Amino acid sequence: MTSHVIKILVLCAFSAVVAAMWTPFLTNFLYKHKLWRKKARRTTIDNKPAKVFHKLHKLREVSTPRMGGLLIWVTTLFVAFLFAFLNKIFDHSVFEKLDFLSRSQTWLPLGMLAAASLLGLADDVFQVIGKGKYTAGGIRFTRRFLIVLLIGLAGAWWFYSKLGWNAIHIPGNGDFIIGLWYLPLFVVTVIACWAGGIIDGVDGLSGGIFGIMFGAFGIIAFANMQYDLAAFCGVLSGATMAFLWFNIPPARFYMGETGTIGLTATLAVVAFLTNSIMVLPIIAGLLVIEVGSVLIQLFSKRVFGKKIFLCTPIHHHFEAKGWAPEKVTMRFWLIGLILAVIGVAIRLLG
Numbered sequence: 612m613t614s615h616v617i618k619i620l621v622l623c624a625f626s627a628v629v630a631a632m633w634t635p636f637l638t639n640f641l642y643k644h645k646l647w648r649k650k651a652r653r654t655t656i657d658n659k660p661a662k663v664f665h666k667l668h669k670l671r672e673v674s675t676p677r678m679g680g681l682l683i684w685v686t687t688l689f690v691a692f693l694f695a696f697l698n699k700i701f702d703h704s705v706f707e708k709l710d711f712l713s714r715s716q717t718w719l720p721l722g723m724l725a726a727a728s729l730l731g732l733a734d735d736v737f738q739v740i741g742k743g744k745y746t747a748g749g750i751r752f753t754r755r756f757l758i759v760l761l762i763g764l765a766g767a768w769w770f771y772s773k774l775g776w777n778a779i780h781i782p783g784n785g786d787f788i789i790g791l792w793y794l795p796l797f798v799v800t801v802i803a804c805w806a807g808g809i810i811d812g813v814d815g816l817s818g819g820i821f822g823i824m825f826g827a828f829g830i831i832a833f834a835n836m837q838y839d840l841a842a843f844c845g846v847l848s849g850a851t852m853a854f855l856w857f858n859i860p861p862a863r864f865y866m867g868e869t870g871t872i873g874l875t876a877t878l879a880v881v882a883f884l885t886n887s888i889m890v891l892p893i894i895a896g897l898l899v900i901e902v903g904s905v906l907i908q909l910f911s912k913r914v915f916g917k918k919i920f921l922c923t924p925i926h927h928h929f930e931a932k933g934w935a936p937e938k939v940t941m942r943f944w945l946i947g948l949i950l951a952v953i954g955v956a957i958r959l960l961g
Contacts, residue, residue, distance in 0.1 A: 615838045618708055619829070619845040622690065626849030630686040634857055641676035641864055646739045648673055663922040663931050675862055677735045679854060680870020684728040686850040691721055691843070711842035719769055720843055720880045723762065727805075728873030730758050735867045749868070756802070759876070763801035766880060767794040780886040782960040797883060800891070804879040807898025808871030809905065809924045813936045814862040816926060818855035819944040820897055821874050822848050827894050827951035828878075831885045831958050840884055847877070860937050887958050894954035897947050901925060 640646075650673065691712055698710040711717055730750075738749040770776045770793065777793050778786040789796065811817035829844030854870075857863040875898070882891040892899050904925035911919045921931035929939050 614708065615833070615841070618711075618838070619833070619842050622694075622709060622711065622842050623845035623849035626686055626690050626846040627853045629690060630682050630850045630853030631856065633686075634682060634853065637679075637682055638676075638857070638863055641678060646676045646678055646735075648677070648738055648741075650741065663927070676864045677739060677867035678732065678869055679858060679862075679864035680728065680731065680866045680868075680873060682854045682857075683847065683850045683866075683870055684724050684873045686853070687843075687847050688721065688725060690846050690850075691717065711839040711846070713839045715774065716837055716840040716884065717843045719766065719774075720840070720877050720884065723766055723880045724847075724873050724877045726762050726765075727759070727876035728869050730755065730762070731868035731870065731872035734872070735869050738868075755872075759802060759805050759872070760798065762876060763798040763879075764794075766801065766876075767797035770797060770883060776883070778886075779888050781889055782957050786886070796888070797879070800882070800888065801876055801879045803902070804875040804891075804895065804898065805872060806875075806902045807895060808868070808875045810898055810901045810926070811866045811871045812924060813926050813930065813939050813943075814860040815855060815858050815937075815940045816943055817866050817871065818851055818858045819940065820947045821878075822851040822855060823944070823947045823951050824878060824894055825851065825874075825881070827955050828881045828885055828887065830955050831887050832881075834959055835885055837885065840881070844881065847874075860940070885958075887954075890954040890958045893957065894951050896950040896954075897943060904928070 694706055694709045695712040697706040698704070700706075712721075734750045734755060771791075777790050778788045779793075779796070780786050810820055825844045825848045829841045829848065832838075832841035832844060851874075854866070858866070878895065879891075882888050882894075887894075901924040904920060905923045908918060908920050908923040911917060920928040922928050926939050926943060930936060
């Protein structure tokens with residue numbers, strides 16, 4: 612047990628150090644090539660003027676680079692394959708204990724992280740060059756949705772056909788077999804988590820929240836004796852914390868779609884791998900709140916012709932009310948931490 616704890620902590624710290632070490636190179640590249648939006652967004656998701664949002668973020672959007680999420684997923688993949696490679700070369704060494712690449716626990720989340728992050732990277736590239744028809748540029752929403760759908764279907768097929776999963780765990784009651792319904796449940800969860808990527812909107816906000824969520828699932832994985840998966844969550848959290856160091860106000864760069872799409876899709880996979888889908892809405896409660904605020908706003912505008920929030924997602928509402936970005940970020944971190952603790956406690960009832 613102690614050796615597994617040491618493994619996870621060492622990998623987490625190593626990931627953070629590696630990410631911090633190559634951040635200057637990433638930063639220089641992003642600023643050298645001016646990889647930020649060339650024009651700030653002026654419309655909302657329903658193509659209405661985004662006056663409040665534009666007033667709050669018009670300067671930062673066109674001067675702060677995107678694609679900071681590269682720091683997280685590239686570091687995670689590098690650390691995973693580095694120790695797997697070293698373990699192959701040096702038999703029966705310390706690298707064997709640090710190798711966390713395994714078919715049953717980490718192949719799928721690593722594959723999901725890479726595939727979804729590459730989709731996000733493509734969208735970020737389109738945004739910085741101003742191509743596409745989505746607000747200030749980017750891949751069309753319907754196309755992104757279809758690609759995320761395909762990624763979700765591939766993951767669902769792997770779980771059901773390759774890993775043989777067909778049940779969900781209900782805390783305090785045990786496993787409940789749902790058969791083929793497992794496939795659409797997985798796809799819907801991936802899409803719902805992807806929608807939660809809108810939390811990336813205030814300096815430091817998304818980095819802290821994702822770090823907390825993956826830390827929570829790392830604890831659950833450890834309790835399930837899924838030590839490789841717990842190590843994966845540790846590595847991802849370590850890289851995210853390094854990202855956060857450079858993303859706290861004023862942010863050196865934004866996470867971008869390459870971070871949010873990759874992390875949200877991976878979050879869904881980790882929730883299923885730890886059999887914790889029932890507590891995902893709690894641990895990822897802030898993502899639910901963020902998406903809910905947008906849906907409520909759209910419904911109110913469509914049906915009643917007026918807004919409920921000054922600006923959505925809801926973190927922008929508090930900015931518009933006069934809260935400093937740091938205040939929004941830190942209070943959301945605290946809420947996210949409390950929700951994560953509650954979610955982990957409920958999951959461990961089982």
